[in-house]
Each structure stands twice: as structure tokens, then as C-alpha cells.
Amino acid sequence: MSGANQLLELSMGIEHFSSEWIHCDRISSYVARMVSHNRADSLLYANLLSSALNELLETVFAHHGPNGQLSCRVKRAGASDIIELSLPCDDKALKFYTQAADMLDRGDIADRYQEALFSSGEQDPHLGLLEVAVDYRAKIRIAPAGEHLTLSAEMTLEGAQ
Amino acid sequence: MSAADKALYEAVFNENNQEFVIAGKLRPRREDEILGLLEGMMAALDNVRGTFYLNVKRLAHLNNIAFRAIAEVIAEACERRRDLRVEVITSSVVGWSTRKFQQFARHSPRVTVNEYDKDFYPGQSFWEEGGFVPTLRLQTRLTWRHERKLLPQHGLRPGMHVADICCGIGDFAVLLKKEFKPGRLLALDHSRSSLDYARKVAADFEISDIEYVYGDASELMIEDNQFDFVTCRHSLQIFDKPELILKELFRICKPGGRVYITNEKNSHCLGEPRSDSIQWTYTEVAKLFAHFKMDVELGPKSRRYMLDAGFEDIRVDSFMVTNLDGDPQEFADLIKAWETVFAGEMARDRGDPPEFLAKFRQGFQDHIYAALHPKGYAGWPIWAASARKPA
Numbered sequence: 219m220s221g222a223n224q225l226l227e228l229s230m231g232i233e234h235f236s237s238e239w240i241h242c243d244r245i246s247s248y249v250a251r252m253v254s255h256n257r258a259d260s261l262l263y264a265n266l267l268s269s270a271l272n273e274l275l276e277t278v279f280a281h282h283g284p285n286g287q288l289s290c291r292v293k294r295a296g297a298s299d300i301i302e303l304s305l306p307c308d309d310k311a312l313k314f315y316t317q318a319a320d321m322l323d324r325g326d327i328a329d330r331y332q333e334a335l336f337s338s339g340e341q342d343p344h345l346g347l348l349e350v351a352v353d354y355r356a357k358i359r360i361a362p363a364g365e366h367l368t369l370s371a372e373m374t375l376e377g378a379q
Numbered sequence: 380m381s382a383a384d385k386a387l388y389e390a391v392f393n394e395n396n397q398e399f400v401i402a403g404k405l406r407p408r409r410e411d412e413i414l415g416l417l418e419g420m421m422a423a424l425d426n427v428r429g430t431f432y433l434n435v436k437r438l439a440h441l442n443n444i445a446f447r448a449i450a451e452v453i454a455e456a457c458e459r460r461r462d463l464r465v466e467v468i469t470s471s472v473v474g475w476s477t478r479k480f481q482q483f484a485r486h487s488p489r490v491t492v493n494e495y496d497k498d499f500y501p502g503q504s505f506w507e508e509g510g511f512v513p514t515l516r517l518q519t520r521l522t523w524r525h526e527r528k529l530l531p532q533h534g535l536r537p538g539m540h541v542a543d544i545c546c547g548i549g550d551f552a553v554l555l556k557k558e559f560k561p562g563r564l565l566a567l568d569h570s571r572s573s574l575d576y577a578r579k580v581a582a583d584f585e586i587s588d589i590e591y592v593y594g595d596a597s598e599l600m601i602e603d604n605q606f607d608f609v610t611c612r613h614s615l616q617i618f619d620k621p622e623l624i625l626k627e628l629f630r631i632c633k634p635g636g637r638v639y640i641t642n643e644k645n646s647h648c649l650g651e652p653r654s655d656s657i658q659w660t661y662t663e664v665a666k667l668f669a670h671f672k673m674d675v676e677l678g679p680k681s682r683r684y685m686l687d688a689g690f691e692d693i694r695v696d697s698f699m700v701t702n703l704d705g706d707p708q709e710f711a712d713l714i715k716a717w718e719t720v721f722a723g724e725m726a727r728d729r730g731d732p733p734e735f736l737a738k739f740r741q742g743f744q745d746h747i748y749a750a751l752h753p754k755g756y757a758g759w760p761i762w763a764a765s766a767r768k769p770a
Binding site for chain 1: 404407408439442444446447450451454472473475478479482483485486565567574578587590591592593601
């Protein structure tokens, strides 16, 4: 989104990020708290943003290229916040995110989300993205660029619950 | 998930009310990391009859891995037990949870979602819906004359991190901001309309650094040990379980920090002349509030409540707001507003007969008479207490 101001950027090596699952929780909690203090209801906003960001980070934790930097940026344009995750991307990760982009473009994502939420067996690897798209009404964009890929989610969380 | 991470959540089954409570943060990588919780829930589901209550009011975060595991355990139990119903109790304070569990209710007909809200606050509607804002503002203005001098004696200093819990329309927070310049000021209330009003007032005065947040004072979604000074004014007395709120005030206060509360003893409102009529009416006010499970006699009990909650170094002051503090008409206006709410809405809701109402109203009229009488005296006593959380 043009005219958005960057509030925060946090970077770490993808190897380090994916060495501990708890990094998803720690980063989402920290980032949410940092960017929510001047929203009308800071606690509620941080709670929602952390939940959405954590789902994105858990997706990236499982699907990324082997080497390079993971960057998490938060940009703000009025009532909307944009989370941008830049991650290293190999062929396997590219295939995953390309499939995800195709799925999110379809019109049945609410049904797909409900199905994925209650399916038996292994969890649908796209469930986190579906949740952010459906429950948080986020516009998700997936933009590959060489050996990197940017996953962004634009959300208006105030008044969304 | 390490042992330390597991401590991020707690799960308890209360057999008496068939309620399984999960609180904290539940973001495992694999289901087996929360096996204890899932097994506990299975055992609990096997033990209940009729309705199983899943209380997630204080579950701040839940990832899909944990959600799916919990949903599966419940769905399997519903499959085995045709008599079983499940009610998920969520809180509107946690933004995602009602929406998320409603997905579950759509999927499983025997699951319902109940967003817990007002039940805990028997008196809230009287303040929210009664056009009571001008009265609340007046009350704060009258008490502030005393409290601005008292607060430093109770430990408030500039630069402190301060939380005003049950902030109502937020006017006390604005006064705190101006007078004491806290380093951080969070003002929380459970009334969205009051918070909307508070934010509007703050915006009008171009005050941007008060965090007005929606929350339940008995189930605060605030981490432990956050604030140097926690205030909760005129609020413990209108909740039916003040000890639960005090426990939360204690929890969010830093060790060595202080919690400051104010409360009334309404039956001690006084005036001369016509003291007998005034005293009778305010004794009846206390009974009226007790009918709605509120204790407006709580003021002098503050010390006991704070000791029971684990505080130390308790300081108790009392002060009297009187007709001599400033403009006697302001005091009279306050009494008139009380009459409207207490003898109007509240007594009407209790079903009081006309002869009682006439006598009840007379006491307020006599209090106004005393306030405006050239030789009269009228008072409203407040107890201010503070205590330190042990370091």
C-alpha cells in the first residue's frame, strides 16, 4: 500500500528463527506490543495482531528456504496495518506459496478454512494463511523475487472482532 | 516446548460446576506437547453429566495446532456420549476467541458459545444507561480536590507506570496525567460506551498518551508486575466479588508498588439541619445497593480486604466532600442526581411502594436543603486506602 509508514523491522537468520518454535510466539508477542500502544484499545489490538502474526510465522517456520534472512516489518496506513515477512525461498517453498496464492484467490476460502480447521489427520499446511484471510479479513499477497519471497497481510483490526 | 514454556498456560477442572478452565497462552508445535491438558480434558468430559463448560475467558492465545486438538477431543466425546453438550465460555476482551469458537459451534451442533460479559457486574447498567456521565464527572471533580493532596501521601510520584482500573469515563485518568505526569498511564474499563466517551474527551484535549483499554477487572489480560501504582476508585463497592478484583490489582502491581482504592460508607452521609431524615435515607441507600449485590458500606472494610489479599503497609485515610468545599450548588446537584438514580431507577427496579419512595426521596431533598442552607452543612464521606505489594 502506498503511503504506509514503516513502524518496525526485525531481522534474524532463518536458521536461527527455525531452530526454536517459541520464536514464533516471542516475535509475534513483541511486535504486537510494540506497534499497538497508540491504537484506541492497545491490549485488544495487540491480542489480535499477535494471533494473526503468530499464524503467519508458524507457516514460515515450516515453509522457507534454507539460508538467508527473515525480516518482519510492520507498516501502517491509517486504520490498516501491513505485516510483511521476507524469507529465503527455494523451489519447494516457492511451490508451497504459489499453491497458497492460488487457493487464496479462489472464492471459497471461508468453506476451505472451516474444512481445514476440522479435518481429521495431518493439519492442512495452509490453515494459518486461511485463518488470517478469513478471520482477520486480511488481504494476503505473496510476491516471489529471486531467492526471496515476501508474504504480506494487510489488516484492519480495530472494529474487526 | 520446554518446561518453562509449558508454564505459559494452566488448565484446571472444577468438578462442582463441570467447568474446564484453560488460561494463558497455548501455542504448541505438536499436539503431544499439550498431552496433559488433552488427557485432563478427556477425563473431565467422561465425568460430567449434561453440559461440559469449557472456560477460555483468560486464554490469551491459541494456535491452530492446539485448537484442532481440543476440538477433536470434544468432538470425540460428543460422538461417544449422545447426552453431552458443550458450552464454550469466551470473553469479549480476547478479540479472536468468540469468532474462533463460533467456527466450532457451526461445525458441531452440540457446541455453543457464550460470550461472558455483564453478569459479573450487577450495577453496571445503572451507571451506563442512566445518563449518569455528568454526575460521574461532578463526583470526580468534587473528590479530586481531596485526592490530589492525598495521592502523594499514598506513594504516587511523577514518572511512575500507573494503571487506573475501572476508569469509567476516564476523567480521573486525565487529571492524573496533568497533575502527576506518569511515565505510562493505562486506563481500563468494562464499559465500551464509557471508554468511547473517555477517548473523545482525551482527543478533545489533545491528550494522546493515555491507553484506554477495554477489559474485565476480575480477569485482566495484563501481565503480572507491570505497574508502580494501581488505582481503583469507587468500584470495589459496586462489584459483588471485590476480592477477585483486588487479587488482580495485586497481580498487575509491581513488587514494592502500591494499590490505591477509594470506597464509600453511604450510611454515613450526613447533613444538618434535618439530620434524622438524611441518615434514614442513606441507611436505606446502603440496603438498596445490597439488594443489587453491591456494598456501598465497603470503605472502612478496605483494610481487611487489602490484608486478606496479601498486601502490607496499609494506609487508610478518610475525607469528607462537603458543601463548603466549593460551590454548594454543585454538591446539591450531585445529591439530586443520586436521588434520580437511587429513588428512581434502582428503587423502581426493586419494586418499592410509593410511601417508601416518598420518604426515601425526602431524605435526598433534606440533604440538598442542608447543603444550600446558609448555616447548613452536608457531607459525603470517602475512604481512601492504599497498600504495598510485598517486594
